[in-house]
Amino acid sequence: MSTTPAENETGTSTDDQVREYYHRILPFYETELKDRGDADLWAWAASEPAGCRVLEIGAGTGRATRFLARTAGRVVAFDLSLETIAVARRRFAEQPHVSFLVADLRILQLAERFDLIAAVDDPFVHLTADEDRERAFARVAEHLAPDGRFLLDAAWLSPERRHTAEEGGLVEDREEEGGLSVREVWRCDAGSRLCTTGFEYRVDGRLEAKASFPSRLWSLVEIEARCRAAGLEITRLWGDYDRRPWDRATSSRLIAEMRRERQVGAPVMASC
Numbered sequence: 427m428s429t430t431p432a433e434n435e436t437g438t439s440t441d442d443q444v445r446e447y448y449h450r451i452l453p454f455y456e457t458e459l460k461d462r463g464d465a466d467l468w469a470w471a472a473s474e475p476a477g478c479r480v481l482e483i484g485a486g487t488g489r490a491t492r493f494l495a496r497t498a499g500r501v502v503a504f505d506l507s508l509e510t511i512a513v514a515r516r517r518f519a520e521q522p523h524v525s526f527l528v529a530d531l532r533i534l535q536l537a538e539r540f541d542l543i544a545a546v547d548d549p550f551v552h553l554t555a556d557e558d559r560e561r562a563f564a565r566v567a568e569h570l571a572p573d574g575r576f577l578l579d580a581a582w583l584s585p586e587r588r589h590t591a592e593e594g595g596l597v598e599d600r601e602e603e604g605g606l607s608v609r610e611v612w613r614c615d616a617g618s619r620l621c622t623t624g625f626e627y628r629v630d631g632r633l634e635a636k637a638s639f640p641s642r643l644w645s646l647v648e649i650e651a652r653c654r655a656a657g658l659e660i661t662r663l664w665g666d667y668d669r670r671p672w673d674r675a676t677s678s679r680l681i682a683e684m685r686r687e688r689q690v691g692a693p694v695m696a697s698c
């Protein structure tokens with residue numbers, strides 16, 4: 427197995443911004459995502475085939491690795507941030523079927539192939555340049571087993587929320603446990619889907635952390651184009667973690683399942 431640590435290969439300011447962002451919000455990150463509601467989806471996804479080999483992209487602190495690891499035979503999880511991976515490694519020290527790497531999605535090169543590649547809470551949101559997304563999709567396609575699936579929980583806004591993000595800014599306030607309140611703000615450019623995403627964390631009303639990052643939303647058209655370029659195809663679209671069908675107008679999320687493009691006339695493989 428070989429991989430190139432991001433620090434040595436792409437020490438660009440954009441990557442440093444991503445690490446700095448997660449450094450700042452780390453104390454609040456898991457509390458904020460506690461009720462995300464995605465646990466069953468990821469445990470289900472990793473449950474087939476038996477002994478499912480999972481590659482988790484942008485695993486952060488291992489929040490969702492826990493769900494994948496419940497049913498998977500093996501999980502290899504990686505992230506650009508050494509700091510978040512250190513947290514994840516401590517957490518999974520007693521689970522030999524889970525391993526972690528510090529690596530960059532755009533240059534990942536492992537010898538192993540995977541039945542499931544999972545992009546949980548969209549790490550691609552940080553890749554704002556076309557060439558970065560293209561490279562990342564190519565790496566995903568390379569690491570998929572012949573009948574493997576790639577699941578992307580895409581950074582996507584419904585037309586109504588996107589319109590708000592493009593007009594004055596989409597502002598969402600949430601109350602979490604322990605007196606934590608979170609403000610999430612998306613300000614987006616209409617044509618490019620390039621945004622600035624900001625988070626503020628307050629505990630009992632006192633501002634504890636504030637950070638933002640450049641982001642890029644997905645459109646279905648872009649996912650389709652990235653798939654074509656990487657030799658993948660969309661096989662299912664869900665509108666939420668309960669796997670209801672996706673509807674552009676009414677869905678709150680966009681979760682895409684992708685597989686290797688089937689050649690015309692090729693037999694349909696058993697799904698895993």
Ligand SMILES: C[S@@+](CC[C@H](N)C(=O)[O-])C[C@H]1O[C@@H](n2cnc3c(N)ncnc32)[C@H](O)[C@@H]1O
Nearest residue numbers: 484485486489505506507530531546547549552
């Ligand atoms: C929104 S967080 C999601 C973390 C985790 N999947 C979860 O659901 O809790 C996105 C993660 O993607 C990582 N990331 C961003 N760019 C990356 C890249 N080029 N390669 C690997 N990881 C990256 C970030 O460091 C961050 O941990």
